[in-house]
Amino acid sequence: MLFNSYEFIFVFLPLSFFVYFYLNHKRLTIASKGWLVFSSLFFYSWWNIVYLPLILVSVLFNFTIAKTIVGSIDFKNKYLSKKSLLKIGLVFNIGLLVYFKYMDFFISNINTAFGSDMGLLYLALPLAISFFTLQQIAFLIDSYEGLAKEKLFLDYAVFVTFFPQLIAGPIVHHKEMMPQFASVKNKVKNYNNIALGLFIFSIGLFKKVVIADTFAIWATAGFDTAITLNLLEAWATSISYTFQLYFDFSGYTDMAIGAALLFNIKLPINFNSPFKATGIIDFWQRWHITLTSFITAYIYTPLVKSFKNLSIHKAMVATLITFLIAGLWHGASWMFVIFGGLHGIALVVNNYWKKSKLKINKILAWFITFNFVNIAFIFFRAKEWSDAIKVLGSMFSLDNIVLPDRLEYKLSFLSSFGIEFGTWAEEISGSNWTAIWIIIGFTLVLIFNNSIQRINNFQFNYRTVSLTGFAFIFSILSLGKASEFLYFNF
């Protein structure tokens, strides 16, 4: 079920909310947790019930392994050490991900490399597998290191399947979630959280339905339909995608945070004005923050620690490896490896630059960062190398320049340099509105407060009520063409 659908907003969310608090009100705590798991699995199965057994097996297996690791099941001392159990758990989770997400990618690469003809499996990517796998890997490691201990299967099932964060994060940790679910105070409706939740949910809905889906028109046409692009179309395509991805994913996250707040659960921050970043290190502290934390804690740190005699050069090797893995985590394609590699290299450059103590003008630093991020996202979006080159090549080619015809009167002398005047955004199904939207996009991401700042400064007053109402109603009216979130494919 999509957050941006009538059935979620008007049926599923109110029903799950009222029944949950009714059961809690009647002091039926176990039933209320059971209801939360049931509704979350219903929410998950709405797309495709075929993968319901998969998530159930994954949850059950990880719970059993973790319980054995922490010693609640008297099995490990007899047969297996704690470390072997952790390894089994990790192999299971990574194996599941590799099988469902990367198998065809590996087969087709082997076929290409060795000229073999192995058949592909054509498995559909099970929804949310990338996210619930990461969350459970972190849980297993935390259990192994004594940070997490879960005795009850129902509590564990709530932790993994809680529907606001199930599909695409934010990636949560057991120790930040379970005390919230256990708190007696949180089992009672909290009108402040409801107001705040509806406010942030409506902002997220607006970001997705009104802003991201508008930029999607030009990004999709530019990447998927257009055969050639002129200079302005190519830039509009790439910037439209960059904005689409941000408003889509941060909009989804806002909706997740808002929906969770209705249940008195605070999810972690995932975005903090990433396009205000003045360096790539800064960017990753603002973009998909819970993923950055995960890869820093569970990939980068053990890698660095495995090196003897730490040095910056070794740390940079670890950074590059970490980002290649993070790139590939997004999807089974070389384009994601290139995306991860580009960001890894940029982080290395940024780190050495920092060490050199050379100063750089802040605006220039922002300009370089934004353009790098925008160009790297071309590889993130492109299905194939040729798509990426089509957009990237046209962004830096002076052979095909078309300017808006209204400029012809003033700039007609440019015609002698081969520059044409006409409909400049035809290939991307755009118009002058595209340029206006891009300016609006820059204004929103660079000048306005982000959702997290808005949550922190939230006051229940006439202004916030009107803003919520406007965002909600405007979005609902645009809902007819509900589209999936980009991160659902990762």
Place this chain on the structure above:
Amino acid sequence: MNKNEVFCIVQNTFKNIFNDNDMVVTYSTNSDELENWDSLNHIKLMSAIEKEFNIKFALGELIELKNVEAIVNLIINEKLE
């Protein structure tokens, strides 16, 4: 070991890792304000503190220890019990 003793050892570890005997370390010192407190130095710092106190931080803890107060509190409350 009391909080102040732990703080003094942590303070000295900072000075050693950052190679700066004059640096001022307070409870509120954090990774946002201290430019050299990057991800590599964080690991170096934490490994040195682990050695000093003969303790071990979990991977899931390291990421949260971004200010001196959090480090001292975790050592006192969890690790030296």
